[in-house]
Amino acid sequence: MRGSAPLAIGLVVLAVVFAAVAVFYYTVKTNFLASGHPALHWKHAIVFTVLAVLCLVAANFARPKAARA
């Protein structure tokens, strides 16, 4: 597959967004997108952390690469 710089950049931006959401869930008591009373939703935080890492991996796949010899 040929690389795509815009796609790679988009995935990095998405990774940053997911990382920010993860930090939000780690640090702020909330019930945003979660049931129950406002609390620290560490399960949500873990999932968004994993999504951030996977977006970075996907960005590495999407970036243009030098042709192999």
Next chain:
Amino acid sequence: MLSAGLILFLAALQGLTELFPVSSLGHAVVVPPLVGLSFRESDPAFVPVLTMLHLGTAAALLFLYRRDWARIIAGFVRAAVRGRVETGHERLAMLLVVGSVPAGVIGLFLQDPLKSLFGNPRLASGFLIVNGGILLAAEWFRRRDERRRAAAPAAVLGHEEGDPDYAAVEGLSLRTAIFVGIFQAGALLPGISRSGITMAAGLTAGLRHEEAARFSFLLATPIILAAGLLEVPSLGSDAPTALVSVAAAALAGVVAYASARFLLRYLRIGRLDPFAYYCAALGAAGLVFIH
């Protein structure tokens, strides 16, 4: 509170039904009232105990595919760093990642709202019948495809061992893996089988029967393991239940391992139809006898 005997009964039931395409959660909700065991599925300990049993099952799957998992994890790290897939196990690792993400995300947001359904055996009975319909539909599509592929005019009614016309897991496209992963989220409903729905999706996508089962088991492992690990802290407040749960998890794991070995051997020549009829019969019995 759940008794030790009941937890061990649920463990054996869980180990037997988790990897068969018959919904372990559906069985845990429907079978106890059907055989006269009285407990509340809405008991706060029910879901954490079930999660521990899932953990035992995940351990069995990890042991069953230990060599595959070692290569898959190493393959994922290599491919992620390189930014390119070069081997079959690297490709399989990526298929499992993209197949797991939809179920993980959907499960995270829908698990709590759906927990209220766990207390409704009649609803679970209805979903068991739906599960049977899904399995039958997948086999119907497969038979139709086999007839289409067969050069001979006579219909092919049994698939051959190895199914040379159909693909191995590594032949799946990323898009199909996402499709199978989304289907996996359907197993959040009690009565819909995770392995059943993913095997059905795998068959529809053109996998051989035993490969569909292999992909289903590999795909289930991280989700079951993660869900189990995330629920473990909720057992801490009730030490006796936690202790029994650990023993029950071990029992579930042993039974699940034997069940998986049996199913993989059976699916070399067998089909999903018997499981479909069984689900439909159990669901019908639940609707008739549970009030």
